[in-house]
Amino acid sequence: MTTSTMRAEIAEQPEALRRTLAELLPLRGEIEALGRSTRHVLFIARGSSDNAAVYGQYLLQVHGGRLAALGAPSVATSYGAKADLSGVLAVAVSQSGKTEEIVETMRWAADCGARTVGVTNGADSPLANESDVALVTRAGSEVAVPATKTYSTQLAALAVLALGLGGGSLDPGDLQRVPDALDEILAAPQDSLEEITERLTAVQGMVVTGRGIALTTALETALKLKEACYLHAMGMSYADLLHGPIAILDPRTPVLLAAASEGPVLQGTIALAERARSAGSPVFGIGGKELAAATDLSLQVPDLPEWVAPMGLILPAQLLTERLARRLGSDPDVPRGLNKVTQTTG
Structure with a gap:
């Protein structure tokens, strides 16, 4: 089976994160200065960037003591x-920095009194040039349409944002551990990856779920499976899943759960895995050993503190998406109907 550009770009993530952290960690002082004039945070994003913003939303509310919302x-x-957006920090997130809707909305927020941060991989983009502080990720050129290294470096940028906005309980050293953890994942045997891929080739739909800080991984994984594998993947918080949609679980509907190896939502994720198995669903996991013990098959990741865990959790999900797309005869680099930069019309 031939390799893909998407697979090559997945492998570039450890170095992309190292470059991004070296670039952005020194900007914490500028972020802190913006934070002194603002109280709330409004995220502006679409697609994968919106999923990254979910991570930022949880980080700032759990560890930064700030109300944060998705715009x-x-x-x-x-x-x-x-x-009236006085006292608001508007954080616009766009891989290219050129999506007109996101740039226009950031301008609108500034006109309404907000201060602005742009998170983008486009150093010379309108988003970077027009924001009060630009957090420019260093992912390098990304050719495949599905976002991989640009997404993970967005997570890194939002982690730095959280540090600058008052995440005093967070250890910057945790971030420095992430690239080495990704190297471990890439070097690990892939027997479970192959088996999960094989078991997903005949399904039409599945549920991808997590909660809290890991919700970003569930949403982004479901998006990738939809856009690259054309699979009807439902991504949601497991709290929402319990409020009705769990009725769809049966032997024809696999469940993929994502969770950090620590944190207050881990036991709930394990309980959901057990409930899904009792409904007959094939149950797969992305996480640590405790989650693996509750699933049929698991893609294990090195232990990382919960607040940085999504940067490790997403990599196995990307590998699974790329492998499944090729197994199904699709080109993961160029999914049908998609372009690298999406412009919203109307």
């Missing part, structure tokens, strides 16, 4: 609504 760009671009 709806159409409020600005379609409705032209006005809002």
Whole structure:
């Protein structure tokens, strides 16, 4: 089976993270200065960037003591609504920095009184040039349409944002451990990856779930499986899954669970794995040894503190997506109907 550009870019993530952290960690002082004039955070993003923003939303509320919310760009671009955003830090997240809807919404937020941060891999993009502080990731050129290294470096940028905005309980050294953990994942045997791939080749739909800080991984994994494998993958918090959709679980509907190896939501994830197995669903995991023991098959990752764990959890999910796409005869580099830079119309 031939390799893909997506697979090559997945392998570039440890170095991309090292470059990004070296670039962004020195900017914590600038972020802290912005934080002194703001209280709340509004994230502006779409697609994979929106999933990354979910990570930022949890980090800032759990560890930064700030109310954070995901914005709806159409409020600005379609409705032209006005809002009092004084005291708000608007964080616009876009891999290219060129998505017109995101740039326009950031401008709208600034006009409404917000201070702005741009998170982008485009150093000379409008998003970087027009924000008060630009957190420019150093992923390098990304050719494959599915975001891999640009997504993981966005997570790193948002982790640095959390450090700058008052994450006093967070250890910057935890971030420095992540690239080595990704090297370990890439070097590990892939027997479980092959077996899970094989077991997913005949399914039409599946559930991908997690909770809290790991929710970003569930949402992004489901998106990747939809766009590259054309699989009807439902990504959601397991709390939402328990409120009705869990009724779809049966032997024809696999469940993929993502969880850090520590933290307050781990035991709930394990309990959900056991419930899914009792419904007859094939149950797969991405996480540590404790989650692996509750699943049929698991893609294990090195132990990382919960707040940085999503940067490790997403890599096995990307490997699974790339392998499954090729196993199904699809080209993961160029999924049908998608472009690298998406412009929202209307």
